[in-house]
Amino acid sequence: MNELAVLDLVLEQELDRNPDLVFLATSTPPSWRTRFGAERVRTCPISEPAMVGAALGAAMTGLRPVVDLNRASFAFLVMDQLVNHAARIHYLSDGSYRAPMVLTSATRGPQQLGPQNEQCPYGVFMQTPGVRVAVPGSATDACALLRTAVRDEQGPVLLFIAPGLADHCDLRAALAAEPQPFGVAHRVREGDAATVVAIGSAVHAATRAGDELAAEGVHVELLDPRTLVPLDLPALAASVLRTGRLVLVDDGPRSGAPAQILAALLDVPGVALALGGRIAHVSAPEVPVPSSPVLEAQYWATPERVTAAVRRLTAAA
Structure with a gap:
């Protein structure tokens, strides 16, 4: 089982826990669509800006969207939706709205996917007020921070996952990990x-x-x-x-x-x-x-x- 499969299991548990949680991705598990319905598990066209824009609207109306961007490099495609809108909406609306949403993506791995797909862009988003940035160093922390992120009510969270994390972790411990507070090394x-x-x-x-x-x-x-x-x-x-x-x-x-x-x-x-x-x-x-x-x-x-x-x-x- 790799880190993505472990995170899928955690996310499935969180979907079961919170009926307001919704999932958007270009590829979604068929079993999720059957279990949770097509309204909550959306298989989307390959348009990252459309997915994040839809997630922003959903978050502002009380839902808790999770968007799987697949590769971290694709975060650059949603700079307007994320940086100019989701990260700023609480400020722009004088506190009337928030955008509690989670964007997950995979960073670099030894996969030879080239300069457009093998990037670690989290440093860019450290400069974006209103966005939280999580980059766990283990599968256990990835699961714990995912639970924290989907339960968070403040604003956008970017969760960057490195391929291969599960190779070095106790997967049972990872699945059992409780939410981990942000900002604790x-x-x-x-x-x-x-x-x-x-x-x-x-x-x-x-x-x-x-x-x-x-x-x-x-x-x-x-x-x-x-x-x-x-x-x-x-x-x-x-x-x-x-x-x-x-x-x-x-x-x-x-x-x-x-x-x-x-x-x-x-x-x-x-x-x-x-x-x-x-x-x-x-x-x-x-x-x-x-x-x-x-x-x-x-x-x-x-x-x-x-x-x-x-x-x-x-x-x-």
């Missing part, structure tokens, strides 16, 4: 040699790196933010103030989420002084994701790259 491992902040699928690479470094007597503190908006800045800052070193790990570009997390951290009193420039990035190059498997292999945040970054920082002490 997960301390994956404790240590004092450096703070490693990893996002999404990069959490697994950073975990493997932490295991290798621990065997050498170098113990890093690994934090998975789980949600980028809201960001658990107090937890991240407390760790950095304690270790004095920071490694940011992401399969997206350095100019995206890593840059924004670093900017937020440097704004916390004492952090810049504690780090003293001991900062490293392990992220994707600032180029489109190549289709070639050989070239794409150079694009990932690998355990080897993470361990090398930590060794550089600790050697400079």
Whole structure:
């Protein structure tokens, strides 16, 4: 069972739990249409703007829509509906309306789908007031955050799921996961040699790196933010103030989420002084994701790259 199948089971439970929950996608399970009806489970034409526009109207009238965008890259197709309308409607209506809706999508995977389909665009949406951004690093957290998102009443939630999360998790535990509050980071491992902040699928690479470094007597503190908006800045800052070193790990570009997390951290009193420039990035190059498997292999945040970054920082002490 992969992470998408696990999330489908969670969503099915939530559809059963809340009769106001509706699901829109270009491909929907036939069993759902039979069980919940075509009014609640909508198989839509391939038009992401139409799906998100319909979801916005549904959300404003009291329903709780979930839209499956399939690939995270397709989020760029709904910028007007999401950014200019769903994220702003509470402000524009002076609090009269909200848009409690969820958009799910898959980020990058080793699938060679090319530069238009293999993207991690969550950094873009961190700059959109009114939108919450969740990028879980495990299938368990993905299930927990999905439950939280569909029960949320505030506004749009973007849930970005990395392919392969279920390969490293206890699926029974994932299915049993209770809702997880937004804005609470997960301390994956404790240590004092450096703070490693990893996002999404990069959490697994950073975990493997932490295991290798621990065997050498170098113990890093690994934090998975789980949600980028809201960001658990107090937890991240407390760790950095304690270790004095920071490694940011992401399969997206350095100019995206890593840059924004670093900017937020440097704004916390004492952090810049504690780090003293001991900062490293392990992220994707600032180029489109190549289709070639050989070239794409150079694009990932690998355990080897993470361990090398930590060794550089600790050697400079």
